[in-house]
Amino acid sequence: MKIRKLDHRAQPELYHLLTQQTTVNLFLLERLFLKGIKSWGYEHWFGAYDKNKLVAVSLVMGKMSSKEPARLITVYGSLDGCRLLGEHAARQGGTLIIVGPRKESDALWAGLGEPPLRINKDQQLYSCTSVIKGPMLDIRTAQDDDFEQLVVFSAEMMSEDLDENPLQTNPEHHRNIVKDKIKNQRTWVGELKHNGTKEIAFILDIGFPIPLGVQVGGTFVPKHFRGQGLSKAGMRSACSKLLQSSREVTLHVHEQNIPALRCYEGIGFTRQHPYRIAAVKQP
Structure with a gap:
């Protein structure tokens, strides 16, 4: 070979x-x-x-x-x-x-x-080809005005998923990635009123939709908005839009994250294949 x-x-x-x-x-x-x-x-x-x-x-x-x-x-x-x-x-x-x-x-x-690995998590790949009806959250593509909030929220998401805060390890690279996603309309957000003003309450990163399908990831709800079903409502809205031009939507999720598994299954995602995410320990 x-x-x-x-x-x-x-x-x-x-x-x-x-x-x-x-x-x-x-x-x-x-x-x-x-x-x-x-x-x-x-x-x-x-x-x-x-x-x-x-x-x-x-x-x-x-x-x-x-x-x-x-x-x-x-x-x-x-x-x-x-x-x-x-x-x-x-x-x-x-x-x-x-x-x-x-x-x-x-x-x-x-x-x-x-x-040696600092993170080694069993995941499952899920796929959605039709959405189960339910509450939906209005979503839009992220704009330049959202940049600073998204820099912070995406860093929090990575801290929770990978035990690494990119604002501490490589802030310039992290900010460039967030800026690039906004430029290419690859980050979608949903908003709710909080203390009288609209705030970002749901974030989702979108891959590059093709007729065969599209993979999504980076799902995040800020802590003060959690427990309101926003992940489910936001993902339901996103999948409904994406499935208009793509055959399926996929994502991978940690097997131990039972609330997330129930959320996605309640939208219409079904388990497809064992996945892995691992981060190599650096000297």
């Missing part, structure tokens, strides 16, 4: 591999539709080939230099191929975060040399 860096010539075979499990691979398919396969920049695709057949793939994201770890790697395909992709990534500096289908992610981690 050999590892190759992929370019535009591999797009048909990559599409064929990923569409073997479309729901599982929506994130990768979104990136493929959006940018194609590029051999430069901060994102790189690598493939594991067995007798000239593509059997596994990795997307390496946020790779700033050859000496630094990638920000994130996600993989899919044969477990042997994923392990070899991990070995290749280890020689290139490794990664900070692993996310993706559970068995493939665990094989990648093994190939990386089983580095």
Whole structure:
């Protein structure tokens, strides 16, 4: 088995591999539709080939230099191929975060040399193809005026999910990510009145919708708005809009987060596939 860096010539075979499990691979398919396969920049695709057949793939994201770890790697395909992709990534500096289908992610981690993890959470991938009727929250795309609030709220969300506050570890990078999401209309918000003024009460990050589907994440409700069913109402509204142009909406959620699981199942999400998110402990 050999590892190759992929370019535009591999797009048909990559599409064929990923569409073997479309729901599982929506994130990768979104990136493929959006940018194609590029051999430069901060994102790189690598493939594991067995007798000239593509059997596994990795997307390496946020790779700033050859000496630094990638920000994130996600993989899919044969477990042997994923392990070899991990070995290749280890020689290139490794990664900070692993996310993706559970068995493939665990094989990648093994190939990386089983580095110590500060976070290792079992997740489930959920999919929604129709929405169960119920209360809905008016939502809109985030605007420039929302920027400072979203910088704080998205940092709080990451602190809760990854035990890491990006405003402490890399504030400039975090602010740039939030700004980019607003610019590209990838953050949606819902508002409610609080102390006489409208405030952001629900936040959701949207992937890049394609006809096959769209993955969402980064769901957050500020603490003083929790317990009012806003996650359910906001997600119901978002899915209703997204399903007008995409076949399904997916998200992954921690298995131990029972309130979130009940929330999503009450909207119409169904469990599809075991997932993993892991963060590598840094020296």
